[in-house]
Amino acid sequence: MLSVKNLEYKYRGAKVNTLKGIDFRIHPGEIFGFLGPSGSGKTTIQRVLIGLLKGYNGSITAFDKERRDFGRDFYEKIGVAFDFPNLYLKLTAKENLQLIAEYYQNPPKDFDALLDQVGLLPDKDKKVEGFSKGMKMRLNFIRSIMHNPALMFFDEPTSGLDPVNAKLIKDMILTMKGEGKTVFLTTHNMTIAEQLCDRVAFLVDGQISLCDTPYALKLKYGRKTVKVDFLSCGTPDTSEFELDQLSGNQQFLDIISYSEIKSIHSQDASLEDIFIKVTGRELI
Amino acid sequence: MRLIAALKSDLKFQFKHGFYTVYTLIAVLYIIILQKIPGGLFKDYTLALIVFSDPAMLGFFFIGGIVMLEKQQGILDYLAVTPLSPQEYITSKVVTLALLSVSASVVIALMTHLSGVNWLLLTISILALSVFFTLYGFMVTLGCRTINQYFFKTVPFLLLTTMPCFAIFIFPHLWIVSLLPNVAGLKLTLGLFLGLPWQESLLYLLILGLWDIVIYKLSLKVHSSS
Ligand SMILES: Nc1ncnc2c1ncn2[C@@H]1O[C@H](COP(=O)(O)OP(=O)(O)OP(=O)(O)O)[C@@H](O)[C@H]1O
Numbered sequence A: 001m002l003s004v005k006n007l008e009y010k011y012r013g014a015k016v017n018t019l020k021g022i023d024f025r026i027h028p029g030e031i032f033g034f035l036g037p038s039g040s041g042k043t044t045i046q047r048v049l050i051g052l053l054k055g056y057n058g059s060i061t062a063f064d065k066e067r068r069d070f071g072r073d074f075y076e077k078i079g080v081a082f083d084f085p086n087l088y089l090k091l092t093a094k095e096n097l098q099l100i101a102e103y104y105q106n107p108p109k110d111f112d113a114l115l116d117q118v119g120l121l122p123d124k125d126k127k128v129e130g131f132s133k134g135m136k137m138r139l140n141f142i143r144s145i146m147h148n149p150a151l152m153f154f155d156e157p158t159s160g161l162d163p164v165n166a167k168l169i170k171d172m173i174l175t176m177k178g179e180g181k182t183v184f185l186t187t188h189n190m191t192i193a194e195q196l197c198d199r200v201a202f203l204v205d206g207q208i209s210l211c212d213t214p215y216a217l218k219l220k221y222g223r224k225t226v227k228v229d230f231l232s233c234g235t236p237d238t239s240e241f242e243l244d245q246l247s248g249n250q251q252f253l254d255i256i257s258y259s260e261i262k263s264i265h266s267q268d269a270s271l272e273d274i275f276i277k278v279t280g281r282e283l284i
Numbered sequence B: 001m002r003l004i005a006a007l008k009s010d011l012k013f014q015f016k017h018g019f020y021t022v023y024t025l026i027a028v029l030y031i032i033i034l035q036k037i038p039g040g041l042f043k044d045y046t047l048a049l050i051v052f053s054d055p056a057m058l059g060f061f062f063i064g065g066i067v068m069l070e071k072q073q074g075i076l077d078y079l080a081v082t083p084l085s086p087q088e089y090i091t092s093k094v095v096t097l098a099l100l101s102v103s104a105s106v107v108i109a110l111m112t113h114l115s116g117v118n119w120l121l122l123t124i125s126i127l128a129l130s131v132f133f134t135l136y137g138f139m140v141t142l143g144c145r146t147i148n149q150y151f152f153k154t155v156p157f158l159l160l161t162t163m164p165c166f167a168i169f170i171f172p173h174l175w176i177v178s179l180l181p182n183v184a185g186l187k188l189t190l191g192l193f194l195g196l197p198w199q200e201s202l203l204y205l206l207i208l209g210l211w212d213i214v215i216y217k218l219s220l221k222v223h224s225s226s
């Protein structure tokens, strides 16, 4: 669906490349996530892929054709949501969809139903300038998919959304995957990456340091632990143990035998822990 | 048709942002002033200069405002990832603003100068002028990030447009400056209200038409490299 080889990009006037030789491949029907701290190049890579930033080195093939040779019909097939909402502020929510929809060969038929999907039906005739950030993000999101594209690019699709609306967007992305759509997304939210992505790539300083399924990453880099809260001579204390060979761990056995246990939890390494471990960087 | 959709969208955008309201007020002001001036050569001159410097040139100022607003709202980025082509985008801007230029010029002239105007020539002339000035403004705008930057940048460009116009009053026989779009445009506009042999009008129209084509190609180039 999308194949990227040795992609390099340098902003005009910048001294060094922002993208430093990136390779990856997104299969049809897959949700592929780019994770990385702020400034690692996530937005840049999306903008290069969709053709907004021109003059890249290396190769980007989408729909079996080189990106730089695409005509305008490429945009019939892709949907793009930027990291900030870009809408006609003086127009209403519905007008925003209607005007843009007319540029497509395959425009949606029922705008009210679209707006309803993201909970904006009651606000359809209100001017967007009075919308909250979250409302704008939802309108921005629905606009990017209204022409039924096969490949989608979402830059931080849930940023600025409350948990309920974030879940709404996440579910919609999963539904689209169910319909066989392909999704490229960027985020620095590891939980979202874990919940949504079939594969994730860790991006640091314009390079991919790791790329795999969240499950494989956890298997390889994660370690399962048990965390015990207990009272030691009346003062609260906490210890953590490897889940492996727990039955032979004398210190653990002593605690559960002689101390008053407050709680025991088994813990999974989160993608976030793995990211920090692999890249030596904090997210954000 | 994407171009029709773009025209609709631009008309709506310009209307909602008050461009037409502002321009109606300005036109009314001009009409009131012109109606106070007694008929004669002075009035004809004033009318010609007003039409040339305002309705015909409004594209230069308005396109800046429109593109900067689109930039600020992120619309420009979004349109770039829709099937709308740069040609369609630019044409739509040019056509909507030309429509405003022509209607404003016709209304102002109609209300103040009833006799002896060739309305067809006026329409074509203002159209040709408006296309040029809109695209001229468009090229100035593209490199700018903020409104202030834009205003700052327009000053030298405006001087560049007005200076050669003075030349025709000081050196009336210096024909070579008439090859410049603004000078050709000014002579054409003066001719609309003060009279000009049709051959000369045609010549100026041709000059303007050529400039329109050149600046359209240039605009596309600048647009695609930005
Ligand atoms: N227009 C620009 N001109 C020059 N450098 C830029 C430009 N935009 C971004 N950069 C630089 O490119 C690098 C990557 O930025 P980018 O916006 O792609 O990061 P990001 O991973 O999307 O960050 P965030 O999580 O904050 O959105 C940064 O160092 C940034 O300073």
Ligand SMILES: [Mg+2]
Pocket (backbone or CB within 6 Å): A042, A043, A044, A083, A155
């Ligand atoms: Mg970003």
